Amino acid sequence: MNSPAIAANGLRKSYGDKLVLDGIDLAVPSGTVFSLLGPNGAGKTTTVEILSTLITADDGVAHVAGFDVAKQTDDVRHCIGVTGQFAAIDELLTGEENLLLMAQLRHLGNGREIAKDLLSRFDLVEAGSKLPATYSGGMRRRLDLAMTLVGDPRIIFLDEPTTGLDPRSRRTMWEIIRALVADGVTIFLTTQYLEEADQLSDRIAVLDHGKIVAEGTAAELKRLVPGGHIRLRFADIHGLDAAARRLPHAIKDDEALTLQVPSDGSARELRAALDRLGDIDIEQLTVHTPDLDDVFFALTTHGART
Numbered sequence: 001m002n003s004p005a006i007a008a009n010g011l012r013k014s015y016g017d018k019l020v021l022d023g024i025d026l027a028v029p030s031g032t033v034f035s036l037l038g039p040n041g042a043g044k045t046t047t048v049e050i051l052s053t054l055i056t057a058d059d060g061v062a063h064v065a066g067f068d069v070a071k072q073t074d075d076v077r078h079c080i081g082v083t084g085q086f087a088a089i090d091e092l093l094t095g096e097e098n099l100l101l102m103a104q105l106r107h108l109g110n111g112r113e114i115a116k117d118l119l120s121r122f123d124l125v126e127a128g129s130k131l132p133a134t135y136s137g138g139m140r141r142r143l144d145l146a147m148t149l150v151g152d153p154r155i156i157f158l159d160e161p162t163t164g165l166d167p168r169s170r171r172t173m174w175e176i177i178r179a180l181v182a183d184g185v186t187i188f189l190t191t192q193y194l195e196e197a198d199q200l201s202d203r204i205a206v207l208d209h210g211k212i213v214a215e216g217t218a219a220e221l222k223r224l225v226p227g228g229h230i231r232l233r234f235a236d237i238h239g240l241d242a243a244a245r246r247l248p249h250a251i252k253d254d255e256a257l258t259l260q261v262p263s264d265g266s267a268r269e270l271r272a273a274l275d276r277l278g279d280i281d282i283e284q285l286t287v288h289t290p291d292l293d294d295v296f297f298a299l300t301t302h303g304a305r306t
């Protein structure tokens with residue numbers, strides 16, 4: 001098996017007496033999307049900064065593209081692209097000039113060609129000759145990501161790439177990220193948006209107070225939390241009472257005229273519940289399966305419902 005594109009063992013980091021990372025282990029196979037999900041201050045940016053050689057860990061080891069992030073920083077930097085929460089865009093240069101500067105910094109001879117190609121891929125051809133001050137938030141993020149892609153890095157760190165974007169711009173970013181993955185690029189993504197992690201990731205780790213509290217596919221994480229149920233609403237109290245007698249394990253709400261039946265969301269369990277109700281009239285039926293929101297609330301203390 002190929003060695004992972006990104007691997008970390010026992011990463012620790014403190015600022016003063018504040019412990020920020022308390023022993024992080026992770027492994028990201030090549031060509032996959034890994035999301036680090038966590039509330040504000042959980043340590044997501046700190047993890048990205050260590051893996052991308054911007055800061056050093058106090059303890060533990062990490063390898064990116066097979067290189068040690070603490071000892072082979074230049075090799076790591078050659079293989080990666082990083083898009084942070086604060087864009088690297090130079091406000092005094094046009095979009096195209098920003099890309100050209102990036103190509104120069106990376107000592108690439110064919111800067112004009114690269115800039116032209118990226119402007120067209122990121123739908124910034126017209127904007128390319130304008131100053132970033134005239135760009136929308138979504139355009140700035142696209143330019144920032146385009147700059148990250150100069151030199152064709154095979155491993156990309158995206159630190160909260162869609163924070164503050166409207167739903168349409170967010171979806172455009174998702175399409176761009178999916179195209180990169182289809183091209184074999186490895187993506188390490190941090191996000192506070194559960195839907196984003198759900199949509200894009202092969203694997204997700206939930207970070208809280210500097211520790212990974214759960215890791216797996218979106219489906220695996222959703223199975224960790226209870227909360228799946230079928231909700232049945234009845235026209236009147238007689239229907240509700242009759243139904244409650246046939247489904248004694250259900251939670252009854254006399255005011256809302258509903259029964260909540262624990263369920264894994266499968267068609268088999270739904271059919272079994274309906275069979276037991278027989279000819280009792282149901283006014284409305286909804287099936288709730290746990291989503292990543294439930295996982296997030298269940299596993300992180302910041303998100304914990306009190």
Ligand SMILES: Nc1ncnc2c1ncn2[C@@H]1O[C@H](COP(=O)(O)OP(=O)(O)OP(=O)(O)O)[C@@H](O)[C@H]1O
Nearest residue numbers: 015018020038039040041042043044045046047192
């Ligand atoms: N340079 C620094 N000096 C002191 N404390 C820091 C420094 N950088 C980060 N921290 C602290 O480390 C903790 C984790 O920060 P980090 O930015 O990694 O969290 P995050 O999960 O990325 O949060 P957010 O979603 O808000 O960006 C925070 O409490 C933060 O205040």
